[in-house]
Amino acid sequence: MEILIKASQFILSLSLLIVLHELGHFIPAKLFKTKVEKFYLFFDYKFSIFKKKIGDTVYGIGWIPLGGYVKIAGMIDESMDKEQMALPPKPWEFRSKPAWQRLIIMLGGVFVNFVLGIFIYIMLMWSHGDNYLPNENVKDGVWVRDSLAMNIGIQTGDKILTVDGQKIRKFYGLTLEFINGNNFQIERNGQIIDKEIPTNFISQLMDRGKDAGPILYPRYPFVIGKISEDSPNINSDLKPKDILIAINDNAVKYYDEAEAILLNHKGQKITATVLRNKKTEKIDLQITDEGKIGVFSTTIPDKDLERLGYYELANLEYSFAEAIPAGWNKSWKTLTDYIKQLKKIFNPSTGAYKGLGGFISIGSIFPDEFSAESFWNITAFLSIMLGFMNLLPIPALDGGHVVFTLWEMITGKKPGDRFLEYAQVVGFILLITLLLFANGNDIFRLFK
Structure with a gap:
């Protein structure tokens, strides 16, 4: 039952994000009178679960849940429709439109993802506020129960002051800060001590297993x-x-x-x-x-610890006007944290590639019991992540098309169709390789 609840939330969240992302391409395409031949949730190789043609567009649901797409006439995309591209350009085709219109169409999906993530975070701040244990309120230091924390030089009673020179706001965000950081500062018996985070910290973190919990705890009774x-x-x-x-x-x-x-x-x-x-x-x-x-x-809930006088929690409430900057700040931190993690993935010495996961990993972050607040928090995170990933300058992703369009706008020279076809194939191979590696990691961890 727990797996079913997680899977249901994952499919619902993924479907929502895919449909809205593709709408981000679909709407400007229609506004610029560009023909959209297909609008699909999931991929429909060989057959569809559902399809219906309305006007010039076939709307449908595919059977391969790896994403979705809109097929825009006169565009070299994952459909690799070479026959259409061999014909003379038509006025309603993507390739016939001015570069600035093509740029807006390609950026539409990413724009929707970022706006959606920000909007969800704003609404969560407005409806639920922000409740957390401030790091500065852990006045008697941390409780070290994990060998990894000991290995990097932390002892029970130490106060974690900064990571990479930045003060820590939320205590339960410490593990993520250590993942993204390079050095940290502690206070021990009144003495300030600077320490380095080992390059292979993430590798050691992954080797503990997914159920190992955080590396640091507040001191409990x-x-x-x-x-x-x-x-x-x-x-x-x-x-x-x-x-x-x-x-x-x-x-x-x-x-x-x-x-x-x-x-x-x-x-x-x-x-x-x-x-x-x-x-x-x-x-x-x-x-x-x-x-x-x-x-x-x-253990007992943090609210009980507060009642007993152990810790003072922060319970922030926001008006709608106050929730706007609070939601924006949370979105920006989510994005910058994700970029930091990606940088470490591309550095083999960190071992961060071990943490790269596919559908099983993404699905597992949803809770065992449905919680609207958790569902929307995760959906906002995935929306921002999806927006950034699609913006990467890889052929076959929106970012690849954007790069080629910007090159045309700057130089006045449009890349040839043959070049775009080859670039699309290379990009598709890269994406499939990454997909296989990420999901292979998931399977390896299951057996391990």
Whole structure:
């Protein structure tokens, strides 16, 4: 059922983005009286799931969910319609239109993607605001539970100040900042320390596995989740959701503090003070020879941590006017973060290519349960990502056509049809290679 929910959200989001992207080409083409022969969601090699001709255009749904397209008369595209291109140009064809009109038609899809992403982020800011744990409010430093964080020189209690000289706004964005960054600065016991992020940081991150979680956590209290069946304290008065706040009357605030004290009392009996329903209880406990009390710890929501005085959360609300710059800023950060990641993918020493994923990876970012806020957040991100990818100067993508059109406008010389045909084939081969590699990565990770 979880897979079905994820897949349904992915298909819905992808379909919406494809249709609107192609509308971005379709509408200016129609405005400039250019004939559009086909408008398709997904590809229709050999046959279509659905098709209907209205006017000059056949509207349909293909069976290969790898994208979509509009077939514009007189344009060298993925259809490779050489017979049409061999005939004399017609007034309604793409190749007969002025270069500036062709440029607008080709940029239409990318324009829609960027505008859609910005619009969604603006509406999310207006309707849901921005709720997060500010990094500056993690006043007692981070909790290091991961060997990768240790390997790059971070210790429990360190405060992460900056990455690449920029202050960190959201604590839970730290992993992404480390992915995109090159160096960071911490405060440890009042001392400021500069450290380098290893070149192969992303490779190490990928090797941990997709379920490893973030590399850094805020420091949490010791919350009882469940008592183990073989615990020496199975018959004690400990209960789930109890919060350990003192050991032998020595106050403890965080799990790591409690863990250190327990290790110093191996095999001994202690008196633990727990917080339960706003009241304190004292319970006698036996510590094992390994320094454990035989329980599974758990976490509690950030709102409960705020209520208990651990962290102060930011809960920002925006009027519609305020949501416009907030949504724009989020869109810009999304785009710049994505560009930084792409740069690292093209540097083999980073190992970032291991993280390149296809449809399985994209589908997996949707939640197991439908949430409108999460769905639209992911759709906005994918829209901006799709817009940027299509803008890359690769033949067969919108960006490739834009480059050739700009060359014509600057030099006054139009590239020949034969050259455009060859460029389209090369671009298509590049895209298929990238598609196979990305989805091959997905399959490899599944088996791994």
